[in-house]
Amino acid sequence: MDENCTVYRTMEYISKRWSMLILLELFKGQDGNKRYSELKADLPGITPKVLSGRLKELEAEGLIRKKVDMSSFPVRSDYQLTPAGFALIDVVKDLKNWALTWKIDNEACKRMDCARCRL
């Protein structure tokens, strides 16, 4: 495929399962911040392997930042949205608005702030 196409390349990490949901969960945390264990708890069904894999990818893409507090025991890891990550959430909001405009089966989501995405 066309490796140089911005849209195509952006689709690459947009499209991976869990990736956007992880960003959304971080967004719901204080200052776009959550711990590994919180993410795990808030994303029912995700396995540790997949979660840690996605976190690495997202960090490599510059969408999140990892901060480890070595002074505490056990070690405490925090993940936080970067400005780029926050900006991507805005696009997800547009996507949600698109869905609410053009898909008719989202009445529940229209009535209230959806508990999951809270956008």
Added chain:
Amino acid sequence: MDENCTVYRTMEYISKRWSMLILLELFKGQDGNKRYSELKADLPGITPKVLSGRLKELEAEGLIRKKVDMSSFPVRSDYQLTPAGFALIDVVKDLKNWALTWKIDNEACKRMDCARCRL
């Protein structure tokens, strides 16, 4: 997963390989319109199985419309973006703009209208 979440459900078809690229190819056609064989030619690497599968999904989602001309032989099939499909292209544009703002390795795409997405 949460089947009722608008964002989650939207991600479902955003995220499938080729789906957005098919929409982009249609967008590049006259009035958001292209034939099956054109799509196949314009999406190098896609197999007939995958293409026909994606087209069915996109039609079921109301993003494209299929029009068959039975009077001609061989049968001629046209696929066209619906208003919902066109609206989704706008979100893809936002996505592209996000990428161009936050990812530094897209200078070629910045300089010109990318030949592939033409957004």
Added chain:
DNA sequence: CGGTATCCTTTCGGATACTG
């Protein structure tokens, strides 16, 4: 707590051949 390692299953997509 925050992961990694291993195994195993399933799904998806690619290749190809064929048909109305």
Added chain:
DNA sequence: CAGTATCCGAAAGGATACCG
């Protein structure tokens, strides 16, 4: 031309156990 049918391999993901 516009697909469908069949087969196959790679890769992703789930379950589980374990470690610093």
